[in-house]
Amino acid sequence: MSEATVVSRDAGERRPAAGPPARRSLLRRRLADIWPSAFLFVVAIATWELVVEVFDISSFTIAKPSEIVSEIWEMRELLLDSTWITTQEIIYGFVLSAIIGALLALAVARFAWLDRALYPLIVLFQNVPKVALAPILILWFGYEMTPKLLLVVAIAFFPITVNMRVGLAAVDPDLHLLMRSVGATRGQILRRIQIPTSLPYLFAGLRIAITFSVIGAIVAEFAGASEGLGYIIQFGSTQLDTPLVFAGLTLISILGLVLYYAMSALEWLVARRLSLPSSATTT
C-alpha cells in the first residue's frame, strides 16, 4: 500500500495489554504508602505530648495525648454510649441522604423538564448555610433524632445528587443510538446503561457525603441535644473539662475515619463485583 493510503488515526490500540499488578504486591505498596504518614503521625503526637509537658501548659488549655487516652478510658461508658448515638445519627442520616440523593438524580435524569425545574433550586438550596438551619430544625422537631437526620440529609444529599447526575449523563452517545436502533425504551436505557455507568460517580459522591454526614450530625448536636459526641464536647467545654472535649474530638475523628474507609471498602467490593472502573481516588 502506498504511503498516502495507510493514513489512519494514531489512536491505535487504546488499552494497554498489561494487566493490573498482582494483589500481594499491591498490598505491599499500600503499606509502603502508609508508613511515612504513620511515622509523621507518631512524631506529631510525641511532640504534642512533649511541648505540653515541657512548657507546663495547663490542662484547661490543652490536654496531652496521654491525658486524652486516660480520659477516654475513665469515661469509657459515657463515651461509648455517646459514640453509639452519634454513629446511629450519621449512618441513618447518610443512608437517607443516599436514597434521597440518588432518587433525585434519577428523577432529573429521566425527565428533562424536572431537571430544568428542580436542578437550579437544588443548587440554590445548596447555597443556604446548613449550619444556620440547625436551630430551626431543633425548634420544630425538638431534641430527638429527627432534626439530626434532617440536617445530615440537608448537608449530604447534594454531592450524591450532583455526582450521580453527571454519571447518568456520561453515557456514550453511540450507545444511546444503538439502544434506540432496537427500539429500547427510556426506562430500559436508564436501567441497563445509565445506572451502571453512573455507579463510580455515585460512589465518589457517597464518599464525600459520608464525611459531610459526620459534620451534619455533630453540628445538629451542638445546636441542641442531650446525648451524643457533639453534646459531650459542648458539655465538656461549659464545664471547662478540656480533656473531655479532646476525648470527644478524638472519637469523632476516629469515627469519621472508620466510616470513610468503610465506604471506600464498600465501593471497592461493588466495583470488583461488577467489574466497574473504580473512581480513581481510593486512598
Place this chain on the structure above:
Amino acid sequence: MNPSGIRARGIEMVFSHGGIDQVVLDGVDLDIPAGGFVTLLGPSGCGKSTLLKILGGLLRPTAGSVRVGELSAEDAVKSREIGLVFQRPALLPWKTATGNVALLNELVGGRRAKASARATAEKMLDLVGLADAGSKIPEKLSGGMAQRVSIARALALDPTILLMDEPFGALDAITRDRMNTSLLDIWSRTGKTVVFVTHSISEAVFLSDEIHLMDSDPGRIVESLSVELPRPRTGDTIDDPRFVEYEHHLRKRLGSGATEQAS
C-alpha cells in the same frame, strides 16, 4: 432473512444553530442494492455519517424519503433491520464480550430470552473470530478485538442491513488491514447489505462493490463508482493494476489526497 436494499430520494438535511441554517446534505439520491457492499467515501464534514444515520432511519431528514426494502426507514428500525457499528466499540465495560453481544437480544426478548441470547452471542463471537474471548471484559481486549465484539453485537439481532461508521478508523494500519479482510469474510458468510463510511480511499476500494464519493459544502454525492475487482479479495488485490487505478482516480477526485490527510 433476505437482505434489503435501500432507496433514498432527494435527501436534504439542514441543521440550525442559533438561527443560522447549515446545509449538511443537499439532494442526495442513492440506491443500495440488497446484499451489496457500498461505501460512502469523503472528507470529514461531508455529511457521510449523517447520511448513514438517515439511511438507517435513526435521523429524520429535513426533506426526502428513504425506503428500506418494502418499509419506510422508521419501520425498518422498528422491525430491527438495522445493525450499527461505530468508530469506537462502545462496549459496556462491566459486561463480558458475550454479555455485550447478548445485550440487544436480551433487551428485545426480555428475561425469557436470556439463554438463547447468550447462545446467539457465542455463535456471533465465533463468526467474528473471537470464540475464545467470550468471558473477557472489554478492558482485557485489544482495540481490534473490541471492534470485533461490536460487529458481533451488530449481527446478533440478525439485521438485514449493517451500517458501519468508520469502524476501523481508530485502529492501527496493520490491525485495520486484518479487520478489512475479516469483514469481507463475515459479509460473504452472512449476506448482509453493508453500508460503510470511511475517509480511507484504499479501504473503500478494497472493500466495496460500489463507492459513492462525497464532497462538502453542501454535502452531496459527486461520483458513484462500481469497483470491478474479483472476489474474494485478498492481500493480492491491492497489487492488481485496476486497484491502483481506482485509488489513483479517487485520490485525484478528492484533490491529490490532501483532503484525506487533513481529516
